[in-house]
Amino acid sequence: MRDVSIIGIGETPVGEHWEKSLKELAGDAIQAAIKDAQIERVDVLYVGNMCSGTLNGQEHLGALISDWVGLRGVEAVKIEAACGSGAAALRLGYVAVAGELADFVVVAGVEKMTDRPSEQVTAALAMASDADFEAQNGLSFVALNALLMRRYMHEFGVCHRDFAPFAINAHKNAVNNPYALFPHAVTAEDFSAAKMIADPVNLLDSSPVCDGAAAVVLCPTEIARQFAARPVRIRASSAATDTIALHDRRDLLGLEGAALSAAKAYSQAKVTPKDIDLFELHDAFTIMSVLSLEACGFAERGRGVRLGAQGDIAIGGKIPITTMGGLKARGHPVGATGIYQVIEVALQLREQAGANQVRDARLGMAQNIGGSGATVVTTILEAVE
Amino acid sequence: MEIARHWRLQRHRYALVGEVCNHCGVKIFPARDVCPECNAPAKTPYTFSGKGEVYSYSTVHHPPEGFEHFAPYVVALVRLAEGPLVAAQLTDVEGEKIEIGMPVEMVTRKLRDDGSRGTIVYGYKFRPVIASGTSADVKDASV
Numbered sequence: 155m156r157d158v159s160i161i162g163i164g165e166t167p168v169g170e171h172w173e174k175s176l177k178e179l180a181g182d183a184i185q186a187a188i189k190d191a192q193i194e195r196v197d198v199l200y201v202g203n204m205c206s207g208t209l210n211g212q213e214h215l216g217a218l219i220s221d222w223v224g225l226r227g228v229e230a231v232k233i234e235a236a237c238g239s240g241a242a243a244l245r246l247g248y249v250a251v252a253g254e255l256a257d258f259v260v261v262a263g264v265e266k267m268t269d270r271p272s273e274q275v276t277a278a279l280a281m282a283s284d285a286d287f288e289a290q291n292g293l294s295f296v297a298l299n300a301l302l303m304r305r306y307m308h309e310f311g312v313c314h315r316d317f318a319p320f321a322i323n324a325h326k327n328a329v330n331n332p333y334a335l336f337p338h339a340v341t342a343e344d345f346s347a348a349k350m351i352a353d354p355v356n357l358l359d360s361s362p363v364c365d366g367a368a369a370v371v372l373c374p375t376e377i378a379r380q381f382a383a384r385p386v387r388i389r390a391s392s393a394a395t396d397t398i399a400l401h402d403r404r405d406l407l408g409l410e411g412a413a414l415s416a417a418k419a420y421s422q423a424k425v426t427p428k429d430i431d432l433f434e435l436h437d438a439f440t441i442m443s444v445l446s447l448e449a450c451g452f453a454e455r456g457r458g459v460r461l462g463a464q465g466d467i468a469i470g471g472k473i474p475i476t477t478m479g480g481l482k483a484r485g486h487p488v489g490a491t492g493i494y495q496v497i498e499v500a501l502q503l504r505e506q507a508g509a510n511q512v513r514d515a516r517l518g519m520a521q522n523i524g525g526s527g528a529t530v531v532t533t534i535l536e537a538v539e
Numbered sequence: 540m541e542i543a544r545h546w547r548l549q550r551h552r553y554a555l556v557g558e559v560c561n562h563c564g565v566k567i568f569p570a571r572d573v574c575p576e577c578n579a580p581a582k583t584p585y586t587f588s589g590k591g592e593v594y595s596y597s598t599v600h601h602p603p604e605g606f607e608h609f610a611p612y613v614v615a616l617v618r619l620a621e622g623p624l625v626a627a628q629l630t631d632v633e634g635e636k637i638e639i640g641m642p643v644e645m646v647t648r649k650l651r652d653d654g655s656r657g658t659i660v661y662g663y664k665f666r667p668v669i670a671s672g673t674s675a676d677v678k679d680a681s682v
């Protein structure tokens with residue numbers, strides 16, 4: 155198996171892009187990534203996307219986007235794993251290069267959500283859950299996270315405001331990210347007063363509906379230096395699953411898919427959580443941040459929420475998270491999110507994170523989650539000296 | 540429309556029929572054909588009592604398409620007396636203080652209504668257990 159590195163990155167601002175279609179957004183990100191990598195050949199294009207069929211009336215994104223972006227003829231296919239689609243596509247790009255089936259792979263993630271009214275977006279996102287036994291009973295995706303959050307608060311005796319630091323930290327970091335949807339700070343008072351969506355989950359617990367696209371270029375590490383001054387090596391790539399429905403989980407708050415995915419990644423990279431300098435986690439909801447930190451070994455069960463109050467999650471803290479705003483404040487264009495996360499880790503490792511630079515960042519982890527913990531893709535990245 | 544799909548699920552939805560594993564005895568809902576505990580095939584139907592308690596709950600203020608006119612409504616994970624968790628709506632809870640651990644029982648109610656030309660889907664919801672035996676005077680609400 156070959157070692158694989160990222161040699162190019164490209165992203166569009168996350169936002170409400172009324173002026174751009176799905177393929178235009180994807181094209182912008184792909185062209186930026188190819189330009190950054192300065193490659194002249196692409197062997198494969200993988201496109202991570204969740205909702206193009208339901209929200210854009212368009213499937214077959216491999217052919218659509220490769221044609222649009224001037225890559226006619228290449229192998230191209232869409233990968234879908236709900237909100238984990240982006241990292242699932244990255245995982246397959248990694249497999250193709252590592253397995254010597256391709257040398258230059260472009261992996262893009264794209265989502266175009268804002269053309270539709272919110273009830274339709276809510277219904278489309280609910281397709282990440284079990285259609286017959288969750289969605290048909292009226293459980294929205296937010297409601298599923300609310301059930302997790304309520305149970306967490308009950309079992310561990312914490313209250314809603316204890317989750318505030320996760321939203322505050324994300325928004326603070328987004329201020330310095332030119333691609334972020336919400337580059338403005340929020341306060342604990344804002345958090346407590348935010349509009350209720352599915353109690354206890356309110357608007358500031360939740361990541362926003364938005365549009366965006368991001369892309370990376372992969373190649374074998376042995377030739378990466380020819381294309382990039384600072385390649386970023388994929389030290390580990392792993393994927394795992396859990397039951398799609400919350401009610402089928404053996405341990406509701408254990409997020410076993412995340413634990414399994416992280417354990418495989420640590421094992422491949424031969425590292426422990428202590429070695430990770432920053433963690434771009436899947437903060438679709440504040441409760442997901444907490445459960446991910448616990449499942450990935452950064453906190454004991456029931457104690458993840460305390461990392462917020464202690465300042466451990468801030469830049470300069472023990473385990474900085476959402477360093478460029480996370481899903482909460484950079485935004486969560488669902489199928490693109492996994493690629494945004496990896497780009498943000500790459501920026502940190504390339505020392506291009508500006509005011510949000512994590513000092514001496516050598517190893518960064520990204521974890522992208524599909525559904526409420528059902529598909530989990532973990533990527534550990536390393537700066538190449 | 541998907542009439543066949545709803546027809547296939549009618550025993551689950553109207554009678555809370557799941558499965559039992561003949562190997563280890565675990566009760567399974569919804570049906571999954573493979574025992575989650577011992578991985579043995581489990582296709583023997585089993586009818587649940589419909590009794591349980593609230594394991595977690597939430598009120599949905601921003602519903603998905605098809606549920607707009609029910610909002611706000613309460614959803615829950617209910618721990619059935621026989622073991623499994625089930626995701627469902629709570630009903631007849633206007634003005635009730637809902638708590639984790641609260642005893643509930645299954646009732647059949649309208650789940651969604653796909654417009655004047657669509658099907659009306661019925662299924663299970665859960666309501667607070669009526670303390671005395673006077674359940675006859677509970678109004679048979681349409682939702």
Ligand SMILES: [Zn+2]
Nearest residue numbers: 560563574577
């Ligand atoms: Zn069994």
